[in-house]
Amino acid sequence: DVKVTQSSRYLVKRTGEKVFLECVQDMDHENMFWYRQDPGLGLRLIYFSYDVKMKEKGDIPEGYSVSREKKERFSLILESASTNQTSMYLCASSTGVGYTFGSGTRLTVV
């Protein structure tokens, strides 16, 4: 089975900090995605990548950036964390049939 691993399950950061969320997949998938999930809003796509060093903006990229230096690793960066970025962050990797998600990182910005 494809496994998508997110480095942290829970994070608490201070406003203004630079935050790195890491995601690693153990299959040779080209496509990787970062979503955030908030109550009542469902999953919203932040960024996705279809190849190493390639990235595309999703629906809500403001305040975020990403890095894909290796095929298996896709990082989400909050350049200067703000309280409105408190959320559940989900990484996904695409297979030939659907997406495989990680368990999520619950980020709290105080």
Add this chain to the structure above:
Amino acid sequence: LAKTTQPISMDSYEGQEVNITCSHNNIATNDYITWYQQFPSQGPRFIIQGYKTKVTNEVASLFIPADRKSSTLSLPRVSLSDTAVYYCLVGDDANSGGYQKVTFGTGTKLQVIP
């Protein structure tokens, strides 16, 4: 990208069959229909995918009419552990050689009652 519409919530008693319908009037020729299940504090999990007619696996069935403008996820004899949010997605197959920005809606929250 095809937009999907599904009920916000549903309740069902244990042992009943549950059908969740998703509307996708603007589905494109290359689009597949995929359903995911999400438990609290976990990422969504793939359940089933189809293109047309009927698909069945060990977890669920997916019914797609000829016009493909809607689809119905059928869960046979639900149990309390089926309480979750179910998402319907429409988009190009993720491994078709290209890429697709797939949008999740808010899903259908299924509550199974003892």
